[in-house]
Amino acid sequence: MSTPELSASLEDYLETIFFLSREDGVARPKDIAGRMKVRAASVTGALRALGEKGLINYEPYASVTLTEEGREIAGKIAVKHEALLHFFTQVLGVDASEAEEFACSMEHTIPDHILQRFVRFAEYTEKCPAFNASWQESAEGYFCKAQGSDTKRCETCRLPEA
Structure with missing residues (x-):
């Protein structure tokens, strides 16, 4: 069986059902509409x-449940969303609401092999020998700084000067 073609909008609905089911144990159309900030008629369609x-x-008028295939697809979308959100907030230090917006739009288009590079880079920054490095912004540009360090640059990473 081949994976059905889904628009970004339908992927968003599937992902919302996935998260609501995981959080509340049930996904009701009115909750889907509320979470997505859309009208009930849009949800029905x-x-x-x-x-x-x-x-x-x-x-x-009944709760919505995912089929096995729906759960598998929604789970993959959710993993992409969470990986992108983590990368934006924890690695790049982007504000959570802005990161949420971009993660939601990028999850529909980012190829798996590129997402894996995001994930590996995020893992690297968390395991950096300089103790949990993250990208910091300054007047001179961006640089890698070891969190909790008084030094401006992370010497272990040996990144070139900005």
Whole structure:
């Protein structure tokens, strides 16, 4: 069986159902609408489309559940979202709300092999011998600084001067 083609919007609905089910144990259409800040009619249309693709179990006025295939696809989308969000907030120091917005838009287009490079780089910064390095912004530009260090630059990384 091949993976159904999904628009970014339908992926967002699938991901929202995934997170609501994980957090609350159930995903109701009104909760989906609230989380996504859309009208109930939009949710109904999206749920019908996802149901037709075999990714959710949907009956009007009932809770929504993911099928096995839907859970697998939604899980992959969620992993991408969380990896990008982590990279933006923990590695680049981007504000959480701005990071959330960009992670949500990028998760639909980033190829798996590039995402893996993001993840490996984030892991490197967390395991840096200089004790949890992160990118810091200064008047001179960006540089790698060991968190908790009084020194400006991370000498262990041996990054070139900005």
